[in-house]
Amino acid sequence: MTLATQPTSSSDTIQELTVEELRAKVGTGMEIEDAEEHLLLSMGPQHPSTHGVLRLLLELDGETVINVAPDIGFLHTGVEKTMESKTYTKALVLTDRMDYLSPMSNNLGYIMAIEKLLDVEVTPRAQVIRVILSELARISSHLVWLGTHALDLAAMTVFLYCFREREYILDLFEMVAGQRMMVSYFRPGGLWRDLPEEFVPAVRHFLDFFPGKIADYEALLKKNPIFLRRTKGVGVISAEDAIAWGVTGPSLRGSGLEWDIRKTQPYAGYEQYDFDVPTRTEGDVYARYRCRVDEFWQSMRIIEQALDKLPDGPINIDNPKIVPPSRSQLGQSMEAVIHHFKLWTEGFSVPEGYVYHSVESPRGEFACYLRSDGSPKPARVHFRTPSFVNLASLPNMAKGGFLADLVAIIGSIDIVLGDIDR
């Protein structure tokens, strides 16, 4: 859909609009260089290659992109405001719905911020389980990315293959949390339930067959001339620009900077695992593709080590003021009933103060700024979501390229609109 149509066709309308009027009309604050010569094109919000309801306002000279302005907010649900009216535990379910492709990472970032405020340390077993599930979430999120990215570049088979394997991981999530996607499995002080017996063998089975599947994807893409020509040298961003524009995650590592929060500021016991941070130096779409595919292997390494060392023991901390009592205790202990009642009506109080906790989500740095005023409800929650910040660098990557390459670039920075708009 064109907003202000080409000069050739309805020339009456275009001559009446000044640049200021045009800008007011499009409302994205984009500088329009030459409104009379260039074509203004609105891409989205309903467009299969924008991975959700993202609208891009493009200024085009022929097929060359002169400028891009992302227009977001179509999925804004006011998560941060809503959380202020819920207790810490009840607000957790909203974090699943932000980045719906890796809810485990969102849960982890939010829960660890609460635990930092409370100053509690979860049990070793809970930590290892958190790591296993976060890494499974990373694999499943990267699978969706790989499938849709390849689909954008007209490789449909990869899409079907990737969703098949993702389905297996979602089944694992359902096994532990009862939910395929909106898991809310990590809770303040530990986990919702312990792992079921069949979980560990099922994950081991996944680790057995998944390398063969990665080989399948690679066989379809690695030497595919169409894929290579559409990704190599496209959407280049230098490491300096990437840092200045706040790019994180595999998109940053594709530009040659080895920065992974799991390594630099380890949380949830990541310092105990032996893994590498895949980096590439080219900074193009292909480099970002390579980084994510290499992360499959690293995540599998972490999961394997975590399964080997999975300790026995309790999954929750021993603090009835934070962790609700089990169902069996409710029939026997009056104290447990009181704690249960207090926790599910009022919630637990958190010491006054503010913290900022970052985790490495599949898309980059996911951070939670949490301020407590001493009451059972958060006074302010703010999420630094990787998709939102990474999207700001899209104009940098796309300027001067072809319109068709824009689709590849959007795919390569791996945005989730729920994560952007929240």
Place this chain on the structure above:
Amino acid sequence: MERDQLVVDKVNEAVRDAIEEIKDFRGERTLYIKPNRIKKVCQLLRDEEALQYNFLSDISADDLLPEFPRFAVNYHLYSIPFNHRLRLRVRIEDPDKGPATMAGVWPIATWLETEVWDLMGVRFKGNKGLRRLFLPEDWQGHPLRKDYPLGYEEVQFTFNWEEIGSRKPQPKD
């Protein structure tokens, strides 16, 4: 941590009278910076050889109603070379006269400041790109402020059906 102290020393050395208060909580250091000094301090933190806070992780704003000054803006900085995080906090008395934009120091700041303006209504001096980012262009107010109601739907009963119905938004014909 020694690096926490190094930051304070360097700031005190270069920018006179900038730090109002220093807070440590759960291993995180917060520097309260005077609003008119924030630009200088940020420039220093990024460019100083021994600090190099080259990565702006996040900007967020707090509404501290009923306290005065009512607003506070947080800058979460990270130094990639030295692997250190730091929070700068600026108290804002009048949200229309907020701190200067950090666009010249970290380009990503324009994007993050726009979000703060949209949802909290703190205006950053010199940021010309401030606009509605998440909300529709004709939206009134800034929803993350504490005096902004959550907006529940009013319940209609037979005795006040008409009265409440007339206030409800209707689809445009």
